Amino acid sequence: MAEKNQNQYQLPESNAYRRSDQESLHTMEDEEAKRKKRMKWTIGIIAFVIFQVVQALFFVLVIMKFKSPKFRVAEFDIQTLEFNQSSPSFNMSFVAPIRVKNTNWGPFKYGASTVDFTYGGFPVGQAIIPKSKANFKSTKKINVDVTLNSATLSNNSNLGSDLSSGVITLNSQGELRGKITVMFMFKKKKTSQMNCTMAISTSTKAVQSLSCN
Numbered sequence: 001m002a003e004k005n006q007n008q009y010q011l012p013e014s015n016a017y018r019r020s021d022q023e024s025l026h027t028m029e030d031e032e033a034k035r036k037k038r039m040k041w042t043i044g045i046i047a048f049v050i051f052q053v054v055q056a057l058f059f060v061l062v063i064m065k066f067k068s069p070k071f072r073v074a075e076f077d078i079q080t081l082e083f084n085q086s087s088p089s090f091n092m093s094f095v096a097p098i099r100v101k102n103t104n105w106g107p108f109k110y111g112a113s114t115v116d117f118t119y120g121g122f123p124v125g126q127a128i129i130p131k132s133k134a135n136f137k138s139t140k141k142i143n144v145d146v147t148l149n150s151a152t153l154s155n156n157s158n159l160g161s162d163l164s165s166g167v168i169t170l171n172s173q174g175e176l177r178g179k180i181t182v183m184f185m186f187k188k189k190k191t192s193q194m195n196c197t198m199a200i201s202t203s204t205k206a207v208q209s210l211s212c213n
Contacts, residue, residue: 064186066104066180066188067104068190068191068192068193069100069101069102069104069108069178069192070099070101070103071098071099071174071175071176071192072099073194073196073198073210073212074097074210075097075207075210076095076207077206077207078093078205078207079094080092081205083168084163085160085163088150088159088160089150089153090150090163090168091147091148092125092147092149093146093148095144095145096144096145096172097142097143098115098127098142098143098144099139099141099142100140100142100192101134101139102134102137102138102139102140102180104136104182105137105182106136106183107134107135107136107180108179108190108192109131109132109179109181110131110179110192111131111177112128112129112130112131113129113175113176114126114127114174115129115144115172115174115194116172116173116174117146117148117170117172119159119169119171120157120158122152122153122154124149124150124152124153125146125147126146127144127174128144129144129176130142133178148170163202166201166202167199167201167202168199169198169199169200170199171195171196172195172198173196175192175193176192177191178190178191178192195212197210197212
């Protein structure tokens with residue numbers, strides 16, 4: 001009888017151990033779940049911070065990097081070209097395709113300006129550029145009528161020899177002053193310069209070469 005009673009007392013003790021093990025297992029599982037949750041939150045916060053830093057760097061280095069738009073004259077077809085070799089002179093007319101390339105993330109608003117065409121440093125004609133704007137990441141196209149003549153040239157110019165060689169070299173210079181606006185509130189004044197050189201063939205009456213700095 002004593003032995004039987006002893007076995008009866010041992011059963012509750014075994015159940016207690018089993019419950020203790022189960023509670024410990026649940027506690028470990030809860031701790032592991034909490035640890036994984038904390039890890040997810042930590043990774044999420046780090047990823048968010050990295051994203052914000054990258055976004056800020058992109059904004060500062062790309063969006064807020066103001067560049068002077070490119071101000072150029074593109075290749076064109078000559079409408080009329082008359083010249084005289086014996087008494088060196090020329091008259092020329094064409095439509096000048098003026099281009100304002102704006103690579104900024106905001107529009108470039110500029111005032112009215114002019115493009116001066118010169119030969120050997122002497123003015124031979126001018127193009128009028130009306131005030132306007134070049135939208136962000138786009139190129140403003142302006143076509144203006146131009147008439148050039150050599151009436152103002154000095155008698156000591158090289159026009160006679162250039163006409164004999166069959167090539168007239170012209171230059172175009174201009175300046176656009178304006179303002180770039182990003183996100184409607186960040187503004188920066190910028191100036192665009194034009195300095196182009198073009199070689200005109202008197203035999204073909206066409207632009208032989210054109211380069212801009």
